Amino acid sequence: MPDTPARYGFVVVSNRLPVDRVVADDGSASWQHSPGGLVTALEPVMKANDGAWVGWAGQPDLEFEPFEADGIEIVPVPLSADEVQRYYEGFSNDTLWPLYHDVIAAPTYHRVWWESYVQVNQRFADRAAEITEEGGTIWVQDYQLQLVPKMLREARPDVTIGFFNHIPFPPLGIFSQLPWRQQIVEGLLGADVIGFQRADDASNFSRAVRHLLGYSTTRPYIEVPVDDESAPVSRRGTKVRRVLAKHFPISIDAASYEELAARPDVQARAREIREGLGNPKTIMLGVDRLDYTKGIRHRMKAFGELLADGRLSVEDATLVQVASPSRERVETYKQLRDEIELTVGRVNGDYGTMSHTAISYHHHGYPREEMVALYLAADIMLVTALRDGMNLVAKEYVAVRRDNDGVLVLSEFAGAADELKSALLINPHDIGGLKNTIMRAVEMPKRDRTTRMRALRRRVLENDVAKWSASFLQALENVRPGQQITPAPAPASASDATGGDAS
Ligand code: GDG
Numbered sequence: 271m272p273d274t275p276a277r278y279g280f281v282v283v284s285n286r287l288p289v290d291r292v293v294a295d296d297g298s299a300s301w302q303h304s305p306g307g308l309v310t311a312l313e314p315v316m317k318a319n320d321g322a323w324v325g326w327a328g329q330p331d332l333e334f335e336p337f338e339a340d341g342i343e344i345v346p347v348p349l350s351a352d353e354v355q356r357y358y359e360g361f362s363n364d365t366l367w368p369l370y371h372d373v374i375a376a377p378t379y380h381r382v383w384w385e386s387y388v389q390v391n392q393r394f395a396d397r398a399a400e401i402t403e404e405g406g407t408i409w410v411q412d413y414q415l416q417l418v419p420k421m422l423r424e425a426r427p428d429v430t431i432g433f434f435n436h437i438p439f440p441p442l443g444i445f446s447q448l449p450w451r452q453q454i455v456e457g458l459l460g461a462d463v464i465g466f467q468r469a470d471d472a473s474n475f476s477r478a479v480r481h482l483l484g485y486s487t488t489r490p491y492i493e494v495p496v497d498d499e500s501a502p503v504s505r506r507g508t509k510v511r512r513v514l515a516k517h518f519p520i521s522i523d524a525a526s527y528e529e530l531a532a533r534p535d536v537q538a539r540a541r542e543i544r545e546g547l548g549n550p551k552t553i554m555l556g557v558d559r560l561d562y563t564k565g566i567r568h569r570m571k572a573f574g575e576l577l578a579d580g581r582l583s584v585e586d587a588t589l590v591q592v593a594s595p596s597r598e599r600v601e602t603y604k605q606l607r608d609e610i611e612l613t614v615g616r617v618n619g620d621y622g623t624m625s626h627t628a629i630s631y632h633h634h635g636y637p638r639e640e641m642v643a644l645y646l647a648a649d650i651m652l653v654t655a656l657r658d659g660m661n662l663v664a665k666e667y668v669a670v671r672r673d674n675d676g677v678l679v680l681s682e683f684a685g686a687a688d689e690l691k692s693a694l695l696i697n698p699h700d701i702g703g704l705k706n707t708i709m710r711a712v713e714m715p716k717r718d719r720t721t722r723m724r725a726l727r728r729r730v731l732e733n734d735v736a737k738w739s740a741s742f743l744q745a746l747e748n749v750r751p752g753q754q755i756t757p758a759p760a761p762a763s764a765s766d767a768t769g770g771d772a773s
Contacts, residue, residue, distance in 0.1 A: 276336070277403040278343065280321035283394055283418060284411035285358070287325035287346060288316070289339050291332065301339055316342045324398050330354045347397050349390065356386035359600050362414040365448075368602075370413060370437050371563045371657040372683075373444055375602045384450055388417060391457070395421035402429055407746060410461070412436045417453065420460030432746045433461040436520065437659040438685070439471040442478050452482050459483075459494050462749045465518040465742050467659040467685035472517050479515075490516040514749055518742045519689055520660050524669040524734040530642040531670035539639070540646035543590075548626050552587040552712050555648035557641065557663045558655075559596035560633065562606050565654035565681060565698040566593060567613060570629065572654075572704040574617040577628060581709055584626045589652075590644065594635045607633070645670045650711045653680045654698040660685035664693070668726045675719055677711040678726060679704075689733070692725035 289301040316323055322343040327334060330351040337344055349358065360383035369377040395418045398408050409432040410418045419431050445451055455478055458464055466472045476487045486493050486506065493510040501509040530536055547553060554573070558564035573589045576582040593610065597603045614631045621628045636644075645651070651667040661684040668678060668690070680686060680693035687695055696707045 275401050276322075276343070277401055277406070278322040279403050279406045281324060281398050281402045281406065281408045282316060282321060282411065283324045283398045283408060283415060285326055285362070285414040287327055287344055288323060288342060289327070289344060291327040291329045291334070293329075303340075322401055324394060324401070326358075345397060345401060347394055353386055353390055356380075356383045357390040358414070359597065361387040363597050363600050364602070366413045367437070367563075369444065369448060370440050372438075372440065373447075374656050375562050377447065379447075379449055381449075388453075391415055391417035392421055394418055395425065398422060399425040399429075402426060404428055406430070407432070407743075409434070409742075409746075417457035418460075419464075420457045423460040430746050430750050431461045432463045432465065432742060433458055434465040434518065434520075434742065435471065435659070436467070438468070438657055439466055439474045439478075441474050442481055445474070445478050451478070455479055455482055459492065459513055462513060463742065463745045464513060464515045465745075466515070467517060467519055468688055469517045471659075471685075472515050475515050487515075490514055512749070514745055516745070518738060518745070519685060519733070520662070521730065521733050521735045521738050522662050522665045522669060523736070524665070524731050527642060527666055527669040528672060528731075530639060531646060531672055533639075536639055536643050537646060539643035543643055543647040547588050547590070547630060548585075550586055550588045550626070552582075552649045553647055554587065554589045554650040554652055554708070555644055555667075556589065556591045556593075556652045556654070557644065558593060560593040560603065560607055560610070561596055562602060563655055563657050565656045566591065566610055568656070568698040568701065568704065569652050569654040570610070570613045570617060572701050572708060573629070574613070574621070575701065576705055576708060577617070577621045579705075581705070582712070584621045584623060584628050587712070588627065588630055590630045590632075590648065592632045592634070592636065592641075592644065595633060641666070642670050645676075648676065650677045650679060650708070652708070653678065653684055653686070654696065654704065655681045655684045656698055658684035658686075664690060665730045668723070668730045671723050671727065674723045674727065675716070676723060677714055677719055678722075679707055679711055689729055690726055692722040692729075694722075 289303060291299060292302045293299045322345050324345045324347060326349050327346045330349055333348045334346040360380060364378045365383060368375040394415055399422055402408055405428050407430045408422060411434055413435060419433050422429060422431050448454065464475065466475065472490065476489065476492060479485050479492050480487055485495070486504065492513045492515055493504045494513055495508050496511045498509055501511060504510040544553065556566060556569055558566055577584060614629050617628050645667045651664065653661055653664045655661055664678060664680055664684065664686040667676065678690065678693040680690055680695055681698050682695045694707050694711055696704050698704060
């Protein structure tokens with residue numbers, strides 16, 4: 271490592287880098303573009319801003335020098351096998367993930383996991399602090415790194431710090447379970463701007479701050495007491511730093527999805543997919559990481575019952591389910607995979623014929639072209655998440671439908687439901703309601719499909735990921751240290767409460 275590291279004005283910090291270190295069977299290693307919501311969303315932003323990205327390369331016990339990939343400076347942070355198990359698979363994926371998703375699965379609390387979380391967060395913070403130039407900006411991503419903002423503020427008070435939470439922030443009644451709830455809230459408050467997916471997430475966080483720390487909040491601001499003579503005085507007469515906590519709903523690089531959808535080879539592939547499935551009247555599609563938050567079982571149950579009831583037949587309707595492998599070493603995920611695959615086997619065994627499969631199930635990751643071809647081939651997109659920060663798949667489906675056709679069935683528990691109101695919104699726990707909505711989608715006249723899809727497309731194409739990042743960075747610029755306590759904001763109004771420019 272060079273003695274004086276290069277410094278960057280704009281640094282993104284996330285658990286995973288936008289590239290993966292992949293080792294082939296013959297032992298040769300290479301860097302590959304890695305899929306996933308966060309990467310999909312941030313890559314265009316990084317390219318446009320010529321910044322550096324601090325993160326883990328995805329393999330334990332390996333150290334790498336910084337390097338450039340695809341126009342982005344990559345700054346790897348090493349994790350030991352033990353840290354991967356405690357900080358990542360443990361505290362991040364088996365404590366915080368279920369806790370923040372309505373405890374759909376029971377969170378596990380282990381003090382050694384927490385200790386590892388603190389240590390690893392410190393390492394990320396140190397690395398980011400080291401490579402950020404004087405007065406620069408650091409944007410920390412997601413729930414794995416909630417302590418980093420406070421650590422950064424302590425090390426680099428000159429830097430502007432943003433944090434974006436990609437997953438929901440839970441209601442106080444659930445968050446309070448966490449033995450380290452106070453440290454987490456304090457960690458986040460190190461940021462100047464804390465972004466959430468939904469307005470409800472931001473208010474859950476503000477409520478946690480009021481309740482756990484007793485700080486006052488005037489939506490969308492939180493007043494953090496500081497020991498700084500030059501800081502402005504709050505209404506209570508104390509010196510404060512004002513933190514903006516607001517929703518900035520994330521989106522996709524919509525134009526690149528449209529471009530893929532316009533390619534003749536992708537369209538030909540979509541036709542081929544339909545033919546391969548026996549040209550059924552209706553193709554339904556689910557695309558998810560294999561995760562218990564995504565409601566894959568609920569979707570399959572509804573589809574299986576529709577076949578059992580005779581409201582759908584296997585000749586007329588097929589459900590294609592892409593379940594990309596995820597967190598395979600965490601026990602809950604192993605169990606979920608078994609349950610889902612058992613369900614697929616049962617439904618196919620009961621209703622499949624020699625020529626028609628009821629559920630075409632794929633436990634793979636696919637290239638993006640193939641995903642777009644699948645979206646184009648699907649008459650109905652089923653997003654039945656039990657809880658989801660946003661759900662980019664819903665937006666991708668809409669973006670590729672240049673034909674203004676296709677029906678989006680969308681869970682009201684996905685952040686996307688706040689924006690995509692022209693979808694058919696469902697409660698995935700209500701299997702009867704879900705079945706009826708699926709039938710409504712199957713039977714929906716072309717004119718209605720077009721009207722709905724047009725409205726959805728307008729929303730997604732206008733609010734793309736570039737707009738998302740621009741509005742977050744604008745908010746950060748408005749609250750730079752030294753000037754962050756600008757004149758008091760306009761009194762909380764309806765537009766403040768709904769996020770104004772970001773929504
Ligand atoms: C988290 C939050 C939030 C999936 N399989 C393949 C593949 N994907 C891509 C999809 C989509 C992305 O991964 C998944 O994004 P989601 O938003 O649906 O869900 P999470 O992974 O849980 O993401 C979520 C997101 O962060 C962003 O803030 O929306 O709520 O949970 O882009 O297309 N891509 C390819 N092959 C696959 O097999 N190429």
